Amino acid sequence: MVAATLSMVSLLLLFCMVQVWTPLPDAPPVAAITPPAMTSVAAADDPVALPAANAAPQPVLEQDAAQQEIAILERLHSLRGAALPDGLRVDDSGALITDLQLKLLFDFLLAARHDVSAAELQTLLQARARALPQPAAQQALLLWQNYRQYQADVELLVWELKPDAAPDALSAEQLQTIATLFTRREQLQQDRLGELADRWFGEDNAYDRRMLERLQPLPSQARVTAAAVAPDVPQQTATDPWLQAAYEQQRDQLRLQADLTPQEQSTLLESLRRDFFPAHQEQIRQSLRDLAQGHP
Amino acid sequence: MKRDLSVAALLGALLFILPGVASAGGYATTRYPIVMAHGFTGAERYLGLVDYWYGIPQRLRQHGNEQVYTPTLSAVAGEHIRVAQLEAHIERIAAETGAQKFNLIGHSQGTYTVRAYAALHPERVASLTVIGGPVRGSKTADAVWMLNTGVGSVLPAVRDAIVALVEYLGWLQGKTNGLDLEQDALTALYLSTRAGSLEFGRTVGTHGFSEDCNGPMATAASGTVTDANGNEVAWRFPIYSWVGRGAPTSVFRSGEDLLDPSSVALTLSYYASKLNGEGENDGVVPTCGARLGEVISDRYYWSHLDEVNQLFGLTPDVDPRTVFLVHANRLQQQGL
Numbered sequence: 001m002v003a004a005t006l007s008m009v010s011l012l013l014l015f016c017m018v019q020v021w022t023p024l025p026d027a028p029p030v031a032a033i034t035p036p037a038m039t040s041v042a043a044a045d046d047p048v049a050l051p052a053a054n055a056a057p058q059p060v061l062e063q064d065a066a067q068q069e070i071a072i073l074e075r076l077h078s079l080r081g082a083a084l085p086d087g088l089r090v091d092d093s094g095a096l097i098t099d100l101q102l103k104l105l106f107d108f109l110l111a112a113r114h115d116v117s118a119a120e121l122q123t124l125l126q127a128r129a130r131a132l133p134q135p136a137a138q139q140a141l142l143l144w145q146n147y148r149q150y151q152a153d154v155e156l157l158v159w160e161l162k163p164d165a166a167p168d169a170l171s172a173e174q175l176q177t178i179a180t181l182f183t184r185r186e187q188l189q190q191d192r193l194g195e196l197a198d199r200w201f202g203e204d205n206a207y208d209r210r211m212l213e214r215l216q217p218l219p220s221q222a223r224v225t226a227a228a229v230a231p232d233v234p235q236q237t238a239t240d241p242w243l244q245a246a247y248e249q250q251r252d253q254l255r256l257q258a259d260l261t262p263q264e265q266s267t268l269l270e271s272l273r274r275d276f277f278p279a280h281q282e283q284i285r286q287s288l289r290d291l292a293q294g295h296p
Numbered sequence: 297m298k299r300d301l302s303v304a305a306l307l308g309a310l311l312f313i314l315p316g317v318a319s320a321g322g323y324a325t326t327r328y329p330i331v332m333a334h335g336f337t338g339a340e341r342y343l344g345l346v347d348y349w350y351g352i353p354q355r356l357r358q359h360g361n362e363q364v365y366t367p368t369l370s371a372v373a374g375e376h377i378r379v380a381q382l383e384a385h386i387e388r389i390a391a392e393t394g395a396q397k398f399n400l401i402g403h404s405q406g407t408y409t410v411r412a413y414a415a416l417h418p419e420r421v422a423s424l425t426v427i428g429g430p431v432r433g434s435k436t437a438d439a440v441w442m443l444n445t446g447v448g449s450v451l452p453a454v455r456d457a458i459v460a461l462v463e464y465l466g467w468l469q470g471k472t473n474g475l476d477l478e479q480d481a482l483t484a485l486y487l488s489t490r491a492g493s494l495e496f497g498r499t500v501g502t503h504g505f506s507e508d509c510n511g512p513m514a515t516a517a518s519g520t521v522t523d524a525n526g527n528e529v530a531w532r533f534p535i536y537s538w539v540g541r542g543a544p545t546s547v548f549r550s551g552e553d554l555l556d557p558s559s560v561a562l563t564l565s566y567y568a569s570k571l572n573g574e575g576e577n578d579g580v581v582p583t584c585g586a587r588l589g590e591v592i593s594d595r596y597y598w599s600h601l602d603e604v605n606q607l608f609g610l611t612p613d614v615d616p617r618t619v620f621l622v623h624a625n626r627l628q629q630q631g632l
Contacts, residue, residue: 077593078593111615178610291486291500
């Protein structure tokens with residue numbers, strides 16, 4: 001028994017390693033981002049953002065940097081179509097504004113971690129931060145590093161402690177483990193981000209604790225579940241029972257024809273539905289009923 | 297400084313990006329309400345306690361979207377039942393908000409529900425997004441289905457007892473969410489098989505569907521319907537999908553507990569699917585088979601539960617809430 005278990009674990013580990021070492025295939029193809037159309041959006045909305053047509057040529061090195069950044073941006077497939085959050089801002093005194101918008105920008109970039117490398121994400125942030133005055137730019141980069149470190153720490157913590165079970169099937173011990181995990185994560189937030197921790201994570205932490213508390217046993221009081229308002233399921237158009245029965249009879253006969261391929265059967269069924277139920281919605285509803293009534 | 301600004305602007309332009317021009321409502325504000333349909337054995341809250349879409353509506357709200365709805369549908373049922381329930385919820389939301397269109401998001405079996413709704417009411421759909429959907433079924437579901445029919449033919453009483461138990465648990469999910477809902481376990485299971493999912497794709501959920509997951513897929517659907525006054529009304533909506541590819545116990549990536557019984561079950565399912573030739577999967581759904589419309593990503597190291605930020609938001613890899621947040625902004629950018 002022990003040997004069998006060990007064999008199974010070894011096999012699983014082998015699979016895990018193969019998974020780690022197997023290079024990822026390319027992401028599915030997506031339409032390329034088209035700068036001209038977007039540039040026109042930019043021109044319409046932000047008069048200072050675009051270079052003037054007669055602007056002086058940029059030094060070659062800066063142009064290379066810009067090209068490199070554009071090349072990285074073009075590979076952010078999973079963020080395609082979304083706006084880059086306006087997270088890098090300073091107040092009147094030139095100090096970095098460290099509100100949730102800054103965290104949003106960091107999260108946005110980290111969400112693309114499978115599109116480009118960590119170094120490339122860093123390059124993008126640096127490019128954005130260059131527009132800030134000092135020391136705000138430096139502070140933004142430092143916070144980015146701390147935030148990434150925090151994320152890495154949390155990932156390790158999850159590796160170490162996370163129980164894997166459905167939320168409605170947790171033991172008391174597992175609940176305690178999750179509570180411990182929450183506490184250690186909150187400590188990491190303080191360690192890595194100091195006074196920002198509460199502003200950035202306070203709401204999430206309170207939500208997590210609230211959810212966890214709901215699963216704690218309540219010995220002295222019954223749990224009250226508020227009755228939800230059940231919306232009325234819409235009355236579907238009443239079908240003539242004779243018509244429905246006739247359809248079902250022909251459908252069932254058709255399904256018994258062994259010489260038809262599934263594709264042919266599907267086509268004939270569709271045609272039958274069209275004959276019996278001229279309205280498109282009724283054909284769809286009948287398809288759903290067929291799926292329910294017709295499975296083997 | 298001027299050069300810096302120009303570089304920043306160029307970077308912004310490339311992603312439809314403009315600093316400072318976000319919607320007045322916030323980064324995640326959408327014009328139309330977002331309605332999310334949960335999957336098999338789910339509910340708005342597990343047993344009325346823990347949110348299914350863990351922390352996701354909260355995160356969207358944090359960034360300005362107050363119109364996120366997560367209705368409870370039958371936990372264990374076919375779409376002939378669930379889509380009628382979704383229709384009822386949407387009509388109620390429409391009456392409350394005055395919205396005429398909806399951004400529909402489904403997870404797992406909920407992807408069938410939103411696709412069926414889109415087939416019935418395309419003019420009411422602002423966008424269609426499917427997450428971890430068994431769009432082309434799975435061999436694992438085929439195996440469970442075969443087991444069901446095998447047991448059913450030899451020991452029908454045992455099969456019926458198991459089905460009754462599953463349906464009772466499904467009913468309990470609804471009941472603890474305050475609803476008394478009809479269940480139908482066998483149809484739900486059949487839909488997840490390859491035969492059932494293809495039949496559904498051919499006849500109902502045709503928008504963005506192709507039988508070959510590596511083949512070209514339409515990233516939007518369009519057409520016309522005739523309204524109550526007999527007028528032709530044109531409709532069009534974009535279609536998106538994403539899915540995880542992580543083994544629940546891929547220790548090097550998600551690091552979850554190998555010794556936990558449910559983890560072992562998901563892991564076995566994950567590797568069984570791989571050995572069965574289905575390639576990468578999220579422990580329940582094959583990654584390739586979950587593609588529909590424009591694929592946002594299928595590279596997240598998530599299990600099927602991680603896709604909705606379970607368990608308790610302790611999700612390895614990319615934060616699923618950020619993916620929803622970015623997606624809401626993507627819809628916002630299109631005026632949806």
